[in-house]
Every structure is written in C-alpha cells, then in structure tokens.
Amino acid sequence: MDDFLGKNPGLIVLALIILVIIAIRIQRKANKGKFKQNIQKPRFLKTFFTRVMVVLTVLMGIFAVFGGFRGDMEMTIAFFVVFIIFAVLSYFMRRKFDTTYQETNDYFILRKRKKEYKVFFKDITYWNWGADGQIFILDSTKSDNEFISIRMDYFNPEILIRTLADMTFDNEFPRREFDVYPGDPMKKKEMVQFLHWTDHKYLVKDEYIEETGELDDMHWPEHK
Numbered sequence: 001m002d003d004f005l006g007k008n009p010g011l012i013v014l015a016l017i018i019l020v021i022i023a024i025r026i027q028r029k030a031n032k033g034k035f036k037q038n039i040q041k042p043r044f045l046k047t048f049f050t051r052v053m054v055v056l057t058v059l060m061g062i063f064a065v066f067g068g069f070r071g072d073m074e075m076t077i078a079f080f081v082v083f084i085i086f087a088v089l090s091y092f093m094r095r096k097f098d099t100t101y102q103e104t105n106d107y108f109i110l111r112k113r114k115k116e117y118k119v120f121f122k123d124i125t126y127w128n129w130g131a132d133g134q135i136f137i138l139d140s141t142k143s144d145n146e147f148i149s150i151r152m153d154y155f156n157p158e159i160l161i162r163t164l165a166d167m168t169f170d171n172e173f174p175r176r177e178f179d180v181y182p183g184d185p186m187k188k189k190e191m192v193q194f195l196h197w198t199d200h201k202y203l204v205k206d207e208y209i210e211e212t213g214e215l216d217d218m219h220w221p222e223h224k
Helices: 002-007 009-029 044-070 073-096 158-168 188-197 206-212
Strands: 034-036 039-041 099-103 107-112 115-120 124-130 134-139 148-151
Touching: 044 073, 099 158, 107 148, 115 134, 124 158, 158 188, 188 206
Parallel strands: none
Antiparallel strands: 034 039, 039 099, 099 107, 107 115, 124 134, 134 148
C-alpha cells in the first residue's frame, strides 16, 4: 500500500478528480429537494456528496503528511495540491447547500445560510428567470432592489410559480428594458415559455394560450 501510494500519486490524484467530477454531475441531475414539515431542503444526494468531499479532503491531507514523513516530495506535493482543491470545493459546496425553502398560499420563506427572506406574494413587483434553473423576484418592501433568487433544481416552488402566472395574466408585471421579448409588454408569452421550459406546463391554463397563442413566430413548445 505504501509503495503504491508513493509510486502512483499522479494516478491516484487523477482517479479522485475524475470521481469528483462524476459525482458533481450526478448531484446536478438529482431530483428536487426533500420535504420535512413543509420545509424543502436540497436532496439527500447533494448533502451526501458534500460529506464525501469533506472525507476526501481529510484523506488527501493525511496522504500529504504521510508523504512528508516518507520524504517523498512528489507524493507530498501531489496530495497537498489536491487537498487544497478539495478543501475549497468542500467549503463552497457546504455554503451552496445550506439553504431551505417554505411556502404557503400567501408568502414564501427562503433561507440562505444566515439570511432569511420572507416575501408576501402581493408585494412582488417583478420576476425573471435564468437558464441555470433560477427564478428571480423583486420585493417592493425591500429598499435595496436586490433580486431574491430561488433555485428550481433544489426546490419545487409550485405555489409561487402558480401565483406568479396568475399575477402575470392580471397585467401586474410590465415588461422592462432587459426582458427578452420586445413584443411581450406584460411578460405573458414569457410566462408561458417559462412554464414549459421548467416542466410546469401543467399549470398553463387554456385562457393563457387563448391570449398569447402557441406560436406567434416564437416557437412555443406544443401545449398538451
């Protein structure tokens, strides 16, 4: 075992990096969060990988120290570099998954690390969405005009999305300069597109389609 570690540090490091890359890709494809007393948390698989990263980080540190005791500089440097990389990844993964989401018919509560946001639906003045699986909200009661972002690959904010759709078709969200479609003054077509692309097309009401149309030269997905 000692000889193997000493003679093949590069091979071991490469294998570990490949395993971590595969693990990260798997956790990104994992389903949405788990529920506990109506509080949504990132899925167990995500937190499991976070713990695995911590264990791997500790192991890399032990191997680096072991290489130092043996006087094997190649082994020490290789494992120390990986130790630093894994330590940084572990830190950011723990921060990334330290979040919860809860919603009722009137508001949602989003906690990100030490910050907590309670937003009443009636106070939402604008919404937007990104291709990375986030929805961005502006709350009129917040003076800083800072967007509150909710990751839909972590959580399932169905009540929020349904409410935003109804508010959009009640003409409560005028288009802003940086919105995608200039011919969509009240963001209605963008909302239909959003519901389709985020697997919420079951929330699309017939009146939405009657008002926006399915195509309008914008290549809407088929409404089923």
